[in-house]
Ligand SMILES: Nc1ncnc2c1ncn2[C@@H]1O[C@H](COP(=O)(O)OP(=O)(O)O)[C@@H](O)[C@H]1O
């Protein structure tokens with residue numbers, strides 16, 4: 001395990017001895033350490049309830065919202081301890097996409113993309129805003145579909161388009177890392193394929209961490225994979241290696257469908 | 261289950277089940293009829309008896325005195341005058357009550373939503389429920405002692421609005437909390453994930469998202485208080501003329517209805533005034549229904 005963390009040279013993100021508990025003493029994520037390789041897709045796999053979302057949400061400190069949740073350990077972004085950063089700075093650098101598409105229902109497509117700036121009261125010239133919106137929507141291959149209806153509500157789009165809009169919203173800050181929590185689980189196969197192709201394209205510019213309970217999805221698009229079980233990071237390595245030759249027995253059982 | 265051999269025979273008991281089904285439909289229909297017929301009858305009666313009085317002067321003139329009404333009645337004419345003093349009084353007090361109740365109600369509703377599981381939130385919620393159950397005449401009494409006796413030193417629109425405002429408060433508090441609770445958590449988290457501070461998410465995401473629900477709650481609260489009579493008798497009292505001074509006694513449509521009821525010469529005006537009030541309440545309800553339907 002620890003071998004591989006050292007193998008990843010200059011990780012953009014480095015998680016060290018991270019544990020998270022919802023109820024005192026009971027850890028949903030326990031003592032996870034891992035480095036995340038820049039410009040790659042890293043998948044987090046594991047059966048439902050094994051702590052994937054909990055781990056992901058610790059990375060951009062979503063747990064801060066809930067006073068009962070205890071997080072210990074450290075996370076470094078480009079070598080900088082994230083606990084010294086403000087929430088706004090951290091979340092500008094680490095974007096997040098959720099399981100169910102969640103565009104802001106009262107906002108237009110345009111405003112949804114620029115929401116991170118708008119809601120935080122960051123002022124910009126209109127030309128600058130237009131540029132960010134266009135670039136972000138082009139990044140998620142949605143620009144051609146919506147460029148004539150930017151003032152329409154984001155909720156009018158199809159589920160797959162909404163999810164790509166949410167990805168665009170996360171990209172608008174040009175983050176270093178994008179966290180996605182089962183982004184395709186609410187989508188149909190066609191929309192899922194589009195998002196998967198998109199992620200492969202996006203890794204040229206961004207580092208992507210993808211939670212999925214669908215191991216074939218991990219196999220299709222990820223470069224590195226983590227396998228979690230009962231809050232523990234059981235195995236972490238190049239996706240190819242892990243699928244061909246899993247080291248841990250539990251990984252093997254999971255990959256061969258003994259449990260899910 | 262499908263059985264190929266036995267499908268020429270009807271399953272046992274089908275007849276009785278069909279009968280039960282039909283019986284059930286009939287019963288439901290009868291109860292639905294019983295429920296809607298009072299409303300239909302009331303509206304029918306109000307229109308038949310009240311429409312004659314509704315003309316321009318109904319909205320532009322103050323209530324006639326009993327002598328004018330008596331003359332008109334004996335000449336078989338429509339009663340002169342209108343209910344302008346009631347309409348303006350009602351508007352004045354509803355606006356004033358809203359000014360008092362809406363901000364406080366919204367704030368307390370937001371507070372309950374944010375602290376939904378805390379102990380003191382439960383206490384506030386219980387108090388709200390109790391307040392909702394307090395008879396309106398008791399609220400009138402309270403406003404009488406708080407405002408009539410100690411602030412305006414006499415019956416006043418302010419006292420009436422205070423009583424009405426207290427009535428609106430629990431309705432707005434609960435509708436605010438319920439509305440906010442219905443917004444999916446994930447919308448809030450989307451804001452959090454963009455680094456937006458909580459108070460800005462509340463103001464710029466949650467409140468706009470729940471706006472139609474909040475508005476509906478306010479409209480329903482207004483429609484709830486607009487017909488209140490008892491608390492106004494103890495507070496606003498009524499007035500012959502149009503009054504815009506919040507420290508002076510003020511009329512209101514339901515107060516006028518009560519006055520008309522007590523004057524045998526003015527009975528006709530009861531129907532037209534009630535028709536107006538009923539129409540307004542129905543309109544408020546239709547608007548809120550429409551808003552909610554558009555939201556879904
Ligand atoms: N808000 C919460 N409060 C208490 N326990 C939680 C909460 N969220 C998740 N858990 C628990 O933490 C464990 C990990 O959950 P999660 O990270 O959501 O798993 P996964 O995303 O892998 O399905 C589960 O046992 C789950 O029941």
Ligand SMILES: [Mg+2]
Nearest residue numbers: 052053054181
């Ligand atoms: Mg999950």
